[in-house]
Amino acid sequence: MVAVGKSEGTWWSAPRVAVTGLLTKAAWAWAGVPSGPLGWVSSHWVMPRFHARIYPVLARELKLRPEDDLLEVACGSGVFLADQAQQVHRVAGLDLSGIQVDLARRRLADRIAAGTVEIVQGDAAALPWHDDTFSVVTCMGSFEAFPEPERVLAELVRVLRPGGRAVLNIGERVPPGTQTHQVLGAIWVWSEDDVRHMVEQAGLSDVQMSYASSSGDSRLIAMANRIASTFEAELRLVHGLRT
Numbered sequence: 001m002v003a004v005g006k007s008e009g010t011w012w013s014a015p016r017v018a019v020t021g022l023l024t025k026a027a028w029a030w031a032g033v034p035s036g037p038l039g040w041v042s043s044h045w046v047m048p049r050f051h052a053r054i055y056p057v058l059a060r061e062l063k064l065r066p067e068d069d070l071l072e073v074a075c076g077s078g079v080f081l082a083d084q085a086q087q088v089h090r091v092a093g094l095d096l097s098g099i100q101v102d103l104a105r106r107r108l109a110d111r112i113a114a115g116t117v118e119i120v121q122g123d124a125a126a127l128p129w130h131d132d133t134f135s136v137v138t139c140m141g142s143f144e145a146f147p148e149p150e151r152v153l154a155e156l157v158r159v160l161r162p163g164g165r166a167v168l169n170i171g172e173r174v175p176p177g178t179q180t181h182q183v184l185g186a187i188w189v190w191s192e193d194d195v196r197h198m199v200e201q202a203g204l205s206d207v208q209m210s211y212a213s214s215s216g217d218s219r220l221i222a223m224a225n226r227i228a229s230t231f232e233a234e235l236r237l238v239h240g241l242r243t
């Protein structure tokens, strides 16, 4: 007699795999590395508005000085860099998405022409700059989806000058006892200890965490979040120095 177990090959497995694959591709094109029509809409209209709440928080934490050379990794359409460019010596941004890079270049065209801004299409895990190039590096709303976060950190530290500072938004504060894991097969959720260990291993010292409402300074979004009981998470900001 043949034992009948839970079948892997039920009639709905093939359509289910196909639908899951399509949804994953759509989500990636929308918010992972924007591409195609979905990526166009999210880059032009959704992301800059959705992330607008975290830009002032990062700006405050970065404490930029006029002599700073700032790098934003995964800079998206360059909204944050455009806000900061006038306050510092030089800014650079890198993003993997062609749509985002085109938008950022258009947004910062005057400053690119003046030679104080550089926007590059590339992978955060292989930065195209020499060692010790920047005095400040930042990254927001992106880090937890990088497939190789340790390599990205190593690159961020490499391009920082000795004494340079990093302020990185790495996910959100998690409840005590949370184990590091991935959700949706792609997004990292790190425990506080693991995130600290990871950045120290990469070469940052004096590591400190701070937290900020994920509603940023927007009272409207804070109110909407409370009503919907969603997104009342706190952004996790990791500060460190390159020795």
Ligand SMILES: C[S@@+](CC[C@H](N)C(=O)[O-])C[C@H]1O[C@@H](n2cnc3c(N)ncnc32)[C@H](O)[C@@H]1O
Pocket: 031, 032, 033, 034, 047, 048, 051, 073, 074, 075, 076, 077, 079, 094, 095, 096, 097, 100, 122, 123, 124, 125, 139, 140, 141, 142, 145, 146, 147
């Ligand atoms: C949610 S958006 C955030 C953009 C920007 N930091 C902001 O707050 O507006 C995430 C960005 O990360 C970029 N990205 C994803 N993987 C990347 C990688 N490996 N290297 C560089 N950029 C990447 C995407 O193209 C996308 O523009």
